[in-house]
Amino acid sequence: MLEIIVFSTLNGVLYGMVLFMLASGLTLIFSMMGVLNFAHASFYMLGAYFGFEIARRIGFWPAFFVAPILAGVVGALVERFGLRRVHKFGHVPELLFTFGLAFVIEEVVQMIWGKLPVDYRVPPSLDFTAFRLFDTTYPAYKMFMLLVAIGMFVALLLVLNKTRVGLIIQASLTHPNTVAMLGHDVPTIFMAVFGAGSALAGLAGVIAGPAFVTQPGMAAALGPILFVVIVVGGLGSLGGAFAASLLIGLVQTFAVAINGSLADIFGASAADWFGDLGTVTVAQIAPIIPYFLLVLVLIIKPTGLFGTRET
Amino acid sequence: MSALGKIAPWIILAILLAVAPFLFTSGTSRTMLSIMALSIIFALSYNMLLGQTGLLSFGHAVYYGLGGFVAIHAMNTIIRNKYAIPLPVIPLIGGAAGLFFGIVFGSVSTRRAGTVFSMISLGLGELVASSALILRTFFGGEEGITTNRSRLAPFLGYKFGPQIEVYYLIACWCFICILLMYAITRTPFGRMCNAVRENPERAEFVGYSARMVRFIAFSLSGLFAGIAGGLAALNFEIMNTQSIGAAQSGLVLLMTFVGGAATFIGPIIGAILITFLQITLSDITGAWLLYFGLLFIIVVMYSPGGIVGWLALHEPIYRVGQLGRLVPAYAINAIPLIVMIIGGILLIELAEWALVKAESDGPETSIFRIPMSTNSVLPWIAGVVLFFGGALALRRTWPLVQDAWGAALARLREQPA
Numbered sequence: 117m118l119e120i121i122v123f124s125t126l127n128g129v130l131y132g133m134v135l136f137m138l139a140s141g142l143t144l145i146f147s148m149m150g151v152l153n154f155a156h157a158s159f160y161m162l163g164a165y166f167g168f169e170i171a172r173r174i175g176f177w178p179a180f181f182v183a184p185i186l187a188g189v190v191g192a193l194v195e196r197f198g199l200r201r202v203h204k205f206g207h208v209p210e211l212l213f214t215f216g217l218a219f220v221i222e223e224v225v226q227m228i229w230g231k232l233p234v235d236y237r238v239p240p241s242l243d244f245t246a247f248r249l250f251d252t253t254y255p256a257y258k259m260f261m262l263l264v265a266i267g268m269f270v271a272l273l274l275v276l277n278k279t280r281v282g283l284i285i286q287a288s289l290t291h292p293n294t295v296a297m298l299g300h301d302v303p304t305i306f307m308a309v310f311g312a313g314s315a316l317a318g319l320a321g322v323i324a325g326p327a328f329v330t331q332p333g334m335a336a337a338l339g340p341i342l343f344v345v346i347v348v349g350g351l352g353s354l355g356g357a358f359a360a361s362l363l364i365g366l367v368q369t370f371a372v373a374i375n376g377s378l379a380d381i382f383g384a385s386a387a388d389w390f391g392d393l394g395t396v397t398v399a400q401i402a403p404i405i406p407y408f409l410l411v412l413v414l415i416i417k418p419t420g421l422f423g424t425r426e427t
Numbered sequence: 428m429s430a431l432g433k434i435a436p437w438i439i440l441a442i443l444l445a446v447a448p449f450l451f452t453s454g455t456s457r458t459m460l461s462i463m464a465l466s467i468i469f470a471l472s473y474n475m476l477l478g479q480t481g482l483l484s485f486g487h488a489v490y491y492g493l494g495g496f497v498a499i500h501a502m503n504t505i506i507r508n509k510y511a512i513p514l515p516v517i518p519l520i521g522g523a524a525g526l527f528f529g530i531v532f533g534s535v536s537t538r539r540a541g542t543v544f545s546m547i548s549l550g551l552g553e554l555v556a557s558s559a560l561i562l563r564t565f566f567g568g569e570e571g572i573t574t575n576r577s578r579l580a581p582f583l584g585y586k587f588g589p590q591i592e593v594y595y596l597i598a599c600w601c602f603i604c605i606l607l608m609y610a611i612t613r614t615p616f617g618r619m620c621n622a623v624r625e626n627p628e629r630a631e632f633v634g635y636s637a638r639m640v641r642f643i644a645f646s647l648s649g650l651f652a653g654i655a656g657g658l659a660a661l662n663f664e665i666m667n668t669q670s671i672g673a674a675q676s677g678l679v680l681l682m683t684f685v686g687g688a689a690t691f692i693g694p695i696i697g698a699i700l701i702t703f704l705q706i707t708l709s710d711i712t713g714a715w716l717l718y719f720g721l722l723f724i725i726v727v728m729y730s731p732g733g734i735v736g737w738l739a740l741h742e743p744i745y746r747v748g749q750l751g752r753l754v755p756a757y758a759i760n761a762i763p764l765i766v767m768i769i770g771g772i773l774l775i776e777l778a779e780w781a782l783v784k785a786e787s788d789g790p791e792t793s794i795f796r797i798p799m800s801t802n803s804v805l806p807w808i809a810g811v812v813l814f815f816g817g818a819l820a821l822r823r824t825w826p827l828v829q830d831a832w833g834a835a836l837a838r839l840r841e842q843p844a
Contacts, residue, residue, distance in 0.1 A: 152542050198728065205731045208483055211545065212684065213727045215485075219677070220720035227714065227782050336673070340553045343546045351543070396561050404561075407554035411535055414547055418538060 119250040124373045125366065130258055132365025133265030137320035138338070139345045139357040140272060141313030147352035148285070149306050150207055151199065154214035157339035158221040159314040163187040163321025164330045165229055168236040176239030184319040191314025195307045218335060226332040233331040261323045268319065269358075276354075285309060344406045348413045350420030359421060364406050371402035437606065444598040448591055455706075461594045463702045464601040465658040470682040470694035471608050472651030477680075478688035479612060480644040481624030482537075483545045486552020487652060487679050489532070490525040492671025493555070494653025496566060497524035498660040502574045513582035518600050518657035525653015526646055533645035538638060540627060556672040571667025574660070587661075597658050604651055609691060611647065620644050678705075681719060685726050687733025696735055714779040749835040756831040760824045767817025769795075773810035777801055 142156045166186045170179035194217065202213045237243075238257045245253040276282035284305065287295050296302040328334070345364055349356030374397070413420060444464070448457050469491055476482040498521035505512050536547040559566040566572070577588040585592050611617050619640050622630040627637040660666050669675065678701070686697020701719075708715035730737045744750050773794055780792045781801040790802040799806040 152546070198724070201728055202731075205727075207542065208481075209727050209731045211483065211542070212680075213724060215677075215680075216720050216723040216727060220717060220724065223714070223717040223720055227717070227779060230783075340549055340673075344550060347543070347546050347550075400561055404554055404557040407550045407557070410547070410550040411554070414538070414543075415535060418543070 119252060120373050122249060123252060123254070124370050126254065126258070126262075128366035128369035129362060130262050130265070130365070131369055132362035133262060133269070134320050134324050135342065135345055135365055136358050136361035137265055137268055138317050138342050139349070139361050140269075140354060141316040142342060143346055143349075143352060143354055143357045144285070144309055145313045146346065148309055149199075149203075149210075151210045151214065152343075153310075153313075154211065154339065155194070155218040155221060156214075156313070156317055157335040157342055158218045159187045159191055159317040160321040160324070160338060161225060161332075161335040162190060162221065163318025164236065164325030164334065165225055165234070165321075166318065167322035167325050168229075168234050168330055171236065171239070176241070180322055183322045184315045187318025187321070188311045188315025191317075192307050192311030194314075195310035199310070200303065200306075218339065222332055222335060229332070231332060233329045236325045236330040238326045257327060261327060264319070264323050268316065272316075341406055344410045346420075347410060348420055350422040353420070353422040356420055356422030364409070367405055367409070368402050371405055372399050374398040440605065441602055444602055445595075447598075448594055454590065457590045457594055459702065459706050461590065461597050461662050462706070463699050464594070464597045465655050465662060466679075466682060466698035466702045467601055467695050468604045468651055468658070469655035469679055470686065470698040471605065471691075472648045472655060473679045473683045474688055474691075474694040475608065475611070475620075475644055475648040475651070477683055478690075478693070479617065479624065480620040480641055482540060482641060482645070483548075484676070485545055485549040485673070485680070486555070486676050487548070487648075488671055488673075488675035489552050489555045490529055490649040490652035491656040491659070491675065491679070492559075492666070492668075493528050494521035494525040494656030495660040495666045495670055496572065496656075497521060497653075498657035499572050499574050499666045500565070502576065502579065502661065503572070505580075506575070506578045511580045514576055514579045514587050514661060515582055515596055515599075517579075517661050518654045521657020521660065522650050522654035525656060526650040529646040529649020529653075533642050533649065537641040537645050540623075540637070540641065552673060552676055556668065559668040559671050566668055566671075567666075569667070571665050573665045576661045576664055593662055597662060600654065600658055604654060605695070608651060612691060616640070616643065681723055683733075685722065685733055687735030687737075687739075689732050690735045690739060693733050693735035697733065700734070712776060712779065713783060714775055717775065717779075743839055744835045747835075747839050749838050752835050753828070753831050756827040760821065760828055763817045763820035763824055765817075766813050767821060770810050770813025770815070770817055773806065774814060777806055777810060 138156060138160055142153055145151060145153050145156070163183050163186075166183035167176075167179040170182055198213060198217070199210060202209045238255070242257045242260050244256050247254055274282075276286060284295060284300055295305075341364065345360045346357050348364070349358070349360030447460050451457065451460060469487075472490075473484070473487050476484050476487070498517050501520045502514075502517055504510075532551050536544060536551060539547070560568075576593070577586045579587075587593050587596060612620075619630060619635050622633070622635070623637045623640045630637050630640070656666075656670070659670065682697040682701045683694045684697070685701060686695065687693025704715075704719070708718060712718070726733060732739070741750060741753070744753065776792075776794045777799075780794075781790070784792070785801055790800045792799060792801065794806070
């Protein structure tokens, strides 16, 4: 039992940190530009596929550095030549643009790399056991992922709070017009933030690709969870996104580890009372728990856990 | 407007619906017409939210799918117990289910408008779609639930075995639903939906609760989506979990937006066009979903009003008789545009063949009925030249359209309507 708790906590924190790598970029893009980027998880997928392709040809470490940059460049180009044009029509067309983009990226990825998962493996240099606890081993690669995620988190905090760039970004979160009047080039800041957010998502993809599955459906599977994270955390709140990422990471990981069902509590007759619900295990409903959480939070506290703004 | 002017479009619609299966007589085209008719209801129900009330939903297939599933279970129950309920009533059962779930989920999601509403609708859509995979008894797992419509009690002697009889059943429902949904837009409630879309704060000052207006619009939209789902159940005689998921929700958004959400007729055109493309394109090319995505992005970027919205821009120009001015400019621009599209299609088809099919079928293919090989450089160069050449030429010729529009608008200002 203790074993399950320890490892589920580790895996849950890890999954939560990966979620936060995406959610932080999404939150920055959203609060700054007002755009809810539907295609954010697609950049995560692009990062994973770029990483796979570079790792296959050159090696994992070049991929680790180059793939996020590539994803960031694609993101910046999308902002410059797509989103900026749609911006003048309002928020709904912007949202729809990213929705269409997510669709196109998935189709293109499917065309280039096929519909089946690709064989993106853990690099040999990280393919060993980190530690052994209660006769269960924990892979070093997952510790590496955790370190990268924490490193990114610290770097993000430092950049936002200690540097001039971070100051401008924070200012244009709340007062974009004032920032423009002070002589800063707001469109370029937007492009840079969108590119940086995409690069962060790409980095998450590069490191998560070997640990999870790299397949064309990975963006569509993660995207909605990401929205749950930033709504539950509170729109536009980085701290909220962090808390919600960990919460959802832990809840989902623990749910997968629990094999109980209503039939275990009420006996075999549960199937008669609840139908399918009686025999479904907690592990089976793990995928829908985040959405329950979303609905619950929106009923109780519509601004999310730490949010202050309405839309 | 005279009484005849008001009724005329409806008579034309009824005639079109009645005559269509005689113009397109093959089995596949009659099936396609049936799907078009029920898609029209689905898209119009979606536009009650997007166009009329300004609510962008990413989970509208929930009400369509649940309506369909309830309808198909109702059909099976009727068959099993030999109730004397005929087939034409079934869509009402689907509609009731859609309305019920619209009320339940609407009470949660319509508290807020804008981006938050969109995300809740997405979350609810995922919630229902994932639940559908778990609740196998009701949703039938991967195989889905099947039925046999011809085993219901006959209606006026019809057993609805042949597709043509089903088409007329769907067409009748389509006509009724279009009429009802249009009527709703003309009521004070329909106007309040527009007011809530434009400015919820002022709508509240007039004395209406914006949330209540959104809630009623959402529930009614669920009702009509459920009717469309019920029609789908009796048309396909099968419902599976795909019809409830994100892909179906995306499809109805595509139909509505490409057709034009700002007008009543837009979603109708969109439903017809997208259904046609869906059925024909998927036979022609493996990259048809990519074309759908690109079509959507292009409409969002260049004509956010959709096809009908773009046409409607010309209405005031037409009224002052200046449409003739635009025709030559459009004609000149059409040439590079078509060249560019041909180049783009050529490149996508070559890439699709080279990446997906060349491995099993070899590099030889034919695009636009011209045989070519993906291994030779020539077709690729041709594609690049056509695409970028067209794009460059279009940049040169586009000012003609701008000038023509400028001149036409200047004339419009001279002649106040």
